[in-house]
Amino acid sequence: xxxxxxxxxxxxxxxAIVFVFGLAYRIRTYAxxxxxxxxxxxxxxxxxxxxVVRMLKELTVxxxxxxxxxxxxxxxxxxxxxxxxAFIRHLRYILPDWSLLVFxxxxxxYASFAMVIGLGGLLVRRIVVDRVRYISAPSDYLMLVLIIAxxxxxxxxxxxxxxxxxxxxxxxxxxxxxxxxxxxTDLILLVHLALVALLMIIFPFSKLLHAxxxxxxxxxxxxxxxxxxxxxxxxAAKLETSGK
Amino acid sequence: xxxxxxPELREYPIIPKLKEGVMAHxxxxxxxxxxxxxxxxxxxxxxxxxxxxxxxxxxxTGKYRSLQVFLDSCVKCGACTDKCHYYLGTSDxxxxxxxxxxxxxKVYRRYYTLPGKIFGKLGMPGFVGAAELTEEVMDDWYAYFxxxxxxxxxxxxxxxxxxxxxxxxxxxxxxxxxxxxxKYCNEIIGKAQIIGNNLGLPEPALKNTLEGLxxxxxxxxxxxxxxxxxxxxxxxxxxxxxxxxxxxxxxxxLIGYAKVFHAAGISWTMSSYxxxxxxxxxxxxxxxxxxxxxxxxxxxxxxxxxxxxxxGECGHAWRVAYSFLNTLAGPFDFxxxxxxxPQHICEFTYxxxxxxxxxxxxxxxxxxxxxxxxxxxxxxxxxxxxKPGGQFxxxxxxxxxxxxxxxxxxxxxxxxxxxxxxxxxxxxxDDLMEIRVKGAMPRMQALNDVTKNHSVTHMAAICAICKSxxxxxxxxxxxxxxxxxxxxxxxxxxxxxxxxxxxGQETEGEEITN
Ligand code: SF4
Ligand code: SF4
Numbered sequence: 001x002x003x004x005x006x007x008x009x010x011x012x013x014x015x016a017i018v019f020v021f022g023l024a025y026r027i028r029t030y031a032x033x034x035x036x037x038x039x040x041x042x043x044x045x046x047x048x049x050x051x052v053v054r055m056l057k058e059l060t061v062x063x064x065x066x067x068x069x070x071x072x073x074x075x076x077x078x079x080x081x082x083x084x085x086a087f088i089r090h091l092r093y094i095l096p097d098w099s100l101l102v103f104x105x106x107x108x109x110y111a112s113f114a115m116v117i118g119l120g121g122l123l124v125r126r127i128v129v130d131r132v133r134y135i136s137a138p139s140d141y142l143m144l145v146l147i148i149a150x151x152x153x154x155x156x157x158x159x160x161x162x163x164x165x166x167x168x169x170x171x172x173x174x175x176x177x178x179x180x181x182x183x184x185t186d187l188i189l190l191v192h193l194a195l196v197a198l199l200m201i202i203f204p205f206s207k208l209l210h211a212x213x214x215x216x217x218x219x220x221x222x223x224x225x226x227x228x229x230x231x232x233x234x235x236a237a238k239l240e241t242s243g244k
Numbered sequence: 245x246x247x248x249x250x251p252e253l254r255e256y257p258i259i260p261k262l263k264e265g266v267m268a269h270x271x272x273x274x275x276x277x278x279x280x281x282x283x284x285x286x287x288x289x290x291x292x293x294x295x296x297x298x299x300x301x302x303x304x305t306g307k308y309r310s311l312q313v314f315l316d317s318c319v320k321c322g323a324c325t326d327k328c329h330y331y332l333g334t335s336d337x338x339x340x341x342x343x344x345x346x347x348x349x350k351v352y353r354r355y356y357t358l359p360g361k362i363f364g365k366l367g368m369p370g371f372v373g374a375a376e377l378t379e380e381v382m383d384d385w386y387a388y389f390x391x392x393x394x395x396x397x398x399x400x401x402x403x404x405x406x407x408x409x410x411x412x413x414x415x416x417x418x419x420x421x422x423x424x425x426x427k428y429c430n431e432i433i434g435k436a437q438i439i440g441n442n443l444g445l446p447e448p449a450l451k452n453t454l455e456g457l458x459x460x461x462x463x464x465x466x467x468x469x470x471x472x473x474x475x476x477x478x479x480x481x482x483x484x485x486x487x488x489x490x491x492x493x494x495x496x497x498l499i500g501y502a503k504v505f506h507a508a509g510i511s512w513t514m515s516s517y518x519x520x521x522x523x524x525x526x527x528x529x530x531x532x533x534x535x536x537x538x539x540x541x542x543x544x545x546x547x548x549x550x551x552x553x554x555x556g557e558c559g560h561a562w563r564v565a566y567s568f569l570n571t572l573a574g575p576f577d578f579x580x581x582x583x584x585x586p587q588h589i590c591e592f593t594y595x596x597x598x599x600x601x602x603x604x605x606x607x608x609x610x611x612x613x614x615x616x617x618x619x620x621x622x623x624x625x626x627x628x629x630x631k632p633g634g635q636f637x638x639x640x641x642x643x644x645x646x647x648x649x650x651x652x653x654x655x656x657x658x659x660x661x662x663x664x665x666x667x668x669x670x671x672x673x674d675d676l677m678e679i680r681v682k683g684a685m686p687r688m689q690a691l692n693d694v695t696k697n698h699s700v701t702h703m704a705a706i707c708a709i710c711k712s713x714x715x716x717x718x719x720x721x722x723x724x725x726x727x728x729x730x731x732x733x734x735x736x737x738x739x740x741x742x743x744x745x746x747x748g749q750e751t752e753g754e755e756i757t758n
Contacts, residue, residue: 042660068403
């Protein structure tokens with residue numbers, strides 16, 4: 001096994017562990033921290049089903065963002081939709097060639113353009129709009145640059161300089177089944193994979209936590225029924241038993 | 245009139261260019277040691293304030309999921325940057341909601357996240373949006389977390405629902421915990437906890453005022469309308485902001501409630517022990533203090549043996565009442581289960597209107613062309629009636645039933661997008677006059693629009709803070725202070741009581757001032 005393959009294999013194990021455990025730890029923190037008061041942003045649904053619908057609208061069409069700013073919404077939704085398609089496309093590297101997966105391939109392929117346009121738009125806004133520039137730290141720019149670099153290197157392999165995807169699939173499956181296979185040595189692929197590993201590692205410590213965070217946002221996921229149902233957190237209930 | 249520049253009103257609203265630091269000087273008076281201690285906070289800045297502040301921040305993220313999730317989730321997309329009335333009115337970038345949050349978030353990132361710790365050790369915390377907690381940061385906190393009215397407008401527009409109000413409350417709680425509290429809020433909480441209302445009006449003063457009002461109503465209408473205080477066995481306990489007892493135009497609203505109760509023939513009472521609807525505990529983010537104040541209402545309800553609780557016109561008060569009262573002081577299983585606890589006076593009046601129990605003559609308000617200001621915390625933090633959005637429809641339905649001339653302000657400035665009056669969230673104090681006036685600009689601009697295009701003469705509101713704030717800031721923008729009216733003032737004008745002397749009706753209307 002080459003040094004390169006070993007390095008990449010170990011890096012990916014490390015990245016996967018950080019990603020999974022880091023994220024699980026954050027999600028656990030969110031799930032465990034109490035929400036002592038009812039604070040949905042109203043008008044809010046009065047039933048659980050209503051909340052599910054509200055959340056679905058936020059997750060699929062970015063409803064609040066649409067109300068807020070059409071440009072950010074456009075770039076944001078282009079990027080996220082493309083990301084989803086690209087993610088589905090990448091599943092073929094670890095799954096069998098199911099027909100649906102094969103059917104989805106071209107969508108994932110061309111989504112990359114939408115992805116870069118979306119990210120580029122967000123980056124340009126961050127630089128050009130004075131209000132957004134003011135709130136941006138270096139890490140905010142770099143995050144966009146990182147994802148653009150991942151997308152661009154992926155596009156290079158798709159459209160310009162093909163890599164040996166059969167060998168790549170063997171490498172990835174080898175990682176999963178701990179039966180390592182050599183990694184193709186194309187430079188672009190190596191860059192692409194290294195950046196993805198980096199992204200996985202910073203995910204649980206960065207603003208990418210908006211992905212799990214959105215599910216836990218009390219202003220969006222609470223049912224508006226405080227008069228009908230008494231809502232009380234454990235620490236608040238203690239105040240009651242400890243006397244007035 | 246002012247030692248600062250009053251923003252100009254434009255025909256078409258713009259998003260201002262940033263002017264850094266222009267509001268950095270705006271800080272409210274700090275609370276005196278006795279005041280602080282009374283609420284369970286240190287009297288003055290403790291020596292180890294830095295550690296204490298950081299610890300308290302950690303404690304709060306463990307107690308409030310909102311704070312934890314909001315501090316982590318912001319992607320700095322900028323969607324909220326032009327949504328705050330204080331930014332629109334001042335151009336100070338730290339009044340952009342995300343920038344306001346960042347004042348706290350950067351400290352959270354420095355001490356509670358891995359990248360913040362790593363880059364902090366390397367001496368470059370700013371690289372990942374983190375920062376050390378320094379005196380300057382603390383000064384910024386004190387200035388800018390008292391330039392947020394906790395109106396939640398930003399939370400409507402954020403893709404993750406990040407509510408800067410939650411961040412402001414946490415920041416104020418941290419500042420209280422290290423001994424740097426705000427005089428205005430803490431003084432008021434102290435008064436309400438000892439005397440029962442924010443103005444510190446004792447029972448005899450209340451009784452006197454109410455008797456005076458009873459006489460006034462009788463003089464005007466010829467009908468004996470009662471304003472009961474501490475009457476055991478009444479059906480309804482009315483909890484109303486204490487401003488209703490003396491301030492204009494609040495008091496006309498109180499007269500309106502009394503007439504509605506009278507017309508409906510429902511017995512009611514106010515309580516001198518719980519003579520305050522507006523719970524300032526929420527403004528400083530203190531669960532304990534908010535709860536303490538809420539419990540007075542529970543105790544009064546038990547003591548007086550009432551069946552229902554109704555709240556008078558107030559915005560933040562209605563948030564605490566509607567969203568928190570059941571949590572803080574419930575369960576209210578000793579009250580009549582046929583009615584929600586508590587009810588808003590608008591719900592109460594609306595219900596009677598539906599049942600045809602009120603005799604209303606809208607022409608009594610023909611001397612006015614009305615518009616309606618949705619109070620921020622009624623609009624975005626509570627509800628009326630049983631359907632979402634009832635908080636928009638019910639007050640408008642009451643206005644339509646009591647007035648012939650009504651026009652809404654531009655669509656993006658009302659309902660869930662409503663602009664705060666500029667004085668909410670504990671800012672309604674003279675030492676914050678500049679931010680109050682500037683923050684009122686977007687609302688004034690919208691009012692100006694309907695004044696020009698629909699000849700609107702008056703704006704109705706259902707919040708004590710809004711009413712006080714507007715009567716103060718309207719003149720800065722070339723309006724008259726009495727162009728703000730109470731919603732139940734309109735009801736009071738329009739309602740015809742059994743046996744009412746009709747000539748009396750006419751003298752009661754607002755004077756037309758323009
Ligand atoms: S809209 Fe929300 S996510 Fe975007 S910058 Fe504002 S607070 Fe952050
Ligand atoms: S809650 Fe209101 S005042 Fe505070 S930042 Fe948001 S929009 Fe501004």
